[in-house]
Amino acid sequence: MAHAISSGSPVRLGAQFDGEGVNFALFSAHANRIELCLFNPDGNREAARLTLPERxxxxxxxxxxxxxxxxxxxxxxxxxxxxxxxxxxxxxKLLLDPYTRELRGGWRNTDATLGYDRGSSAGDLSFDRRDSGPFVPKSVVSDPALFAPITQPISTPWDETLIYEAHVKGLTQRHPDVAEALRGTYEGLASDAILEHLHKIGVTAVELMPVHAFLNDGFLLEKGLTNYWGYNTIGFFAPEPRYFGPEGILGFRQMVRRFHEAGIEVLLDVVYNHTAEGDHRGPTLCFRGLDNASYYRLISGQPRYYVNDTGTGNTLNVSHPHVLRMVMDSLRFWVECMGVDGFRFDLATTVAREDHGFDAHGGFLGALRQDPVLAGVKLIAEPWDIGPGGYRLGQFPPKFAEWNDAYRDAVRRFWRGDAHSAQDLGARLLGSAGEFDRGGRRAWSSVNFVAAHDGFTLADITRYSRRHNETNGENNQDGHHANYSDNCGVEGPTDDPAIEARRIQRQRNMLATVFLSQGTPMLLAGDEMGRTQAGNNNAYCQDNEVTWLDWAAADTELSAFVAELSALRRAHPALRQSRFLHAALRPKDGLPDVEWSDFDGHPLNWRDPGLSSFCLTLRGSAEVVPELQTDDVVFAVFNRSEEQAQVRCPAAPEGAAWVCAFDSTLGAPQATLADGVVTVSGPSVVVLTLAPEGATA
Structure with a gap:
């Protein structure tokens, strides 16, 4: 069939169906001609080739x-x-539309997708004339009705937020109560069984690992592995098809709707720092073939090669106006048309780089702050990359929260027993003010976690002293070196009940620390049930039982423990304050908003390198006007010692008394309180709160 083509419009990029035909528009500053290729319904044959007539x-x-x-x-x-x-x-080389909202067909790892002849001595300077069309996915003209704007956003306050980082497939693939046809799908993620579990542990926001369309790396396919995590984006507007269920693309929107009905926000982990095309030896699939010099950062003086601030081979040039427009259009699309409530920016330092380096006032961060569509969504930065000056914890604008790896390491080191670790933990318990208390930022800016997808699971922090990534095929050289983990006496699984009890107790203590800290708590999916990855701390290529949650083996007691912690945090505003605490005196009562003490009630000796136990009293921040100040007071005891201890409580106000609200001790009675002294087990975390005199715990 012959197709006519007219000039059309440059206003909206992508393929836009208007009821009578389709307008195509795309960016390229350096091309001298662009051809539109139309395919038959199965994508196997190119049916027409039309030159775009207008620029x-x-x-x-x-x-x-x-x-x-x-x-x-x-x-x-x-x-x-x-x-x-x-x-x-x-x-x-056939190229995807950067704005396509749907992909059809897969990518085959063949040399025909390379722009050069790999067998040539000239390498990537050579030119390959093979047609890549049969081996690459096709863009799809979407029905606008599929993406009608969603007007059901929810907005949980930051100080009430509990984030749950999860993988669509990993969370659902082995759940016995998720219908088999829905396992590993968007619909399965929002099934009754998953929602019930999230409600039990108090989750308010699910942060999904990448769901933008992505590809499996060629080097992984050659080893029989796959890109499981998904940090290899090829389509910034298209949901990843491998997670489609019976409803296809509509399943994603249905998932969001069900989460919203359950009061749970949906956050996306987004990868705008690089693409799946890799370095100069990678395939030509989209951006490279459309305008390599605009879409990517190239090395000055050697533009044959790519700046590699990401460690993945290339770096997207978000400082270019049209690339920035694409990223902003993508973010708005996922909010307006797919209903998501926020984003976690992978390697956010890279996205915020200008030619001179990271710039907190540069184009990308400036565009985010002024955009009305994105004004009400949650924004989270992973504040580092491997480029020069790439570590930027605490340096993002006030609208952002940030993953706090310093918090993660402090909690691990303290409970492992490292010298000088109590001092660092003290700062982290109060929201890492040294990094975040500037420019009007709030304490929720610190996203506090002890484990995330990248690294050991919580259980493995207590089971392994070294990584075990042999099945990744990289001779166990990949993944973090510094895990601050401890196997508690035996590397890996054990039948020794004493070692197993020590491990579970340490997990409970670390979880308690996260929930008692100022900031925003985040759980890695499965940590609430004792999930292990057999010591693999870089399971990005393990799409198997290493990464899929084993619901049949779930530690239900640990899940109940997390639910208790979540309820405790919700019940006590002192644990989740927006203002930072600096031991300032409160105008309301003249008491400091935070106090540190030893077990005898004396001021803490912060200079002691072996400091292993301390008490923390939390009151409403002195920065808040008195009439808005919370009356909630929390007294928390952190005991790393193996020995039982007696702790002197602060004087209770007239008409009130301390009651034991929480004890992390495994299999033991709750801490006992008599004559102003609480007896705590070791190692453990105990929380006391004020109640009317005569009330019981």
Whole structure:
């Protein structure tokens, strides 16, 4: 069938169906011709090739009447093939539309997708003329009805937020009460069984590992592995098809709706720092072929090669106006059309880089702060990359929360028994004010966690003293070196009940620390049930039982313990304050908002390198006006010693008395309180709160 094409419009990028035809528009500053390729319904045959007839600035566009939603298409870009000058145009390579909302078909790991001849002595300076069309996914003209705006956002206050980091497949694949057809899918994620579990442990926001369309790395496929985590994006607007269930793309929107009905926000882990095209030896799939010199950061003076601040081979050039526009359009799409409530930015330092380096006032962070669509969503930064000056904890704008790896390490080191660790933990318990208390930022800015997808699980922190990543095929050289873990006497599984009890107790103590800290708590999915990855601290390529949660083996007592901690935090505003605490005197009663003491009630000796036990009294921040100040008071005891201890409580106000509200001790009676002295087990965390005199715990 012959297709006519007219000039169309440059206003909206992507493929836009208007009821009578489709407008196509895309960016390329350096191409000299763009061809639109239309395919038959199964994507196996190129049915037509049309040159986009018009260019407005750097936007190429055309309108094809009669085309319908579901049409498969791609682009071929003509221009200079000169890698030494930063240009890699090759019209033999079919390219995805960067704005496509759906993909059809998969990518095959074949040399035909390379822009150069891998067998040539010239390497990537050579030119390959094989057609990649049969081996790459196709873009899809979407039905606008699939993406009608969603107007059901929810917005849980930061100080009431509990984040649960999860993988769509990993959370659902082995759950016996998730229908088999829904396991590993968006619909399965929002099934009754999963929602019930999240409610029990008090989760208010699910942070999903990448669901933007991504590819499996060629080097992993050659080893029989896969990119399980998904940090290898090829489509910033398209949901990853491998998680589709019976409803396809609608399943994602249904998932969001069900989470919202349950009062749970949906946050996405997004990867705008690099793409799946890799370094100069990688495939030509989209951005590289459309305008390599614009989409990517290239090494100054050597534009054949890519800046690699991400460690993945390339770095997306978000400081370029059109690349920035794509990222912002993508974020708005996921909020307005897919209903998500926020984003965690992978390697956020990279996304916030300008030519001169990280810039907290640069284009990307400035655009985020002024965008009305994104004004009400949660924004979380992973505040580091491997580039120069890449570690930026505490340096993002006030709108952001940040993953706090310093918090993670402090909690692990303290409960492992490291010298000088109590001093660092003290700062972390109060929201890491040294990093975050500036520019009007709030204590919730610190996202506090002891384990995340990248590293040991909570259980493995207590089971392994070294990583065990042999099945990743990299000779156990990948993954973190510094895990601050301790196997409690035996490396790996054990039948020794004493060692097992020691491990579980340490897990409970670390979890308690997270929930008692100022800031925003985050749980790694499965940590509430004792999940292990057999010591693998970099399971990015393990799409198997190493990473899938084993619900049949879940430690239900530990889950109940997390639910208790979550309820404790909700019940006590002193544990989740927005203002930082600096031991300032409160105008309301003249008492300090925070006090540290030893077990005898004396001021704490912070200079003691072996300090292993302390008490913390929390009151409402002195920064809050008196009439808005909470009357809640919490007295927390952290005992790392193996010995039982007696702790002198602060004087209770007239008409009130201390009661034991929480004890982390495994299999023991709750801490006892008599004559102002509480007896605590070791090692443990105990919380006392004030109640009317005569009340019981």
């Amino acid at each position: 407005t600035g750097d936007i190429w566009h055309g309108y094809v009447p009669g085309l319908q939603p579901g049409t498969l298409y791609g682009y071929r870009a003509h221009g200079v093939y000169a890698p030494e000058r930063g240009h890699r145009f090759n019209p033999h």
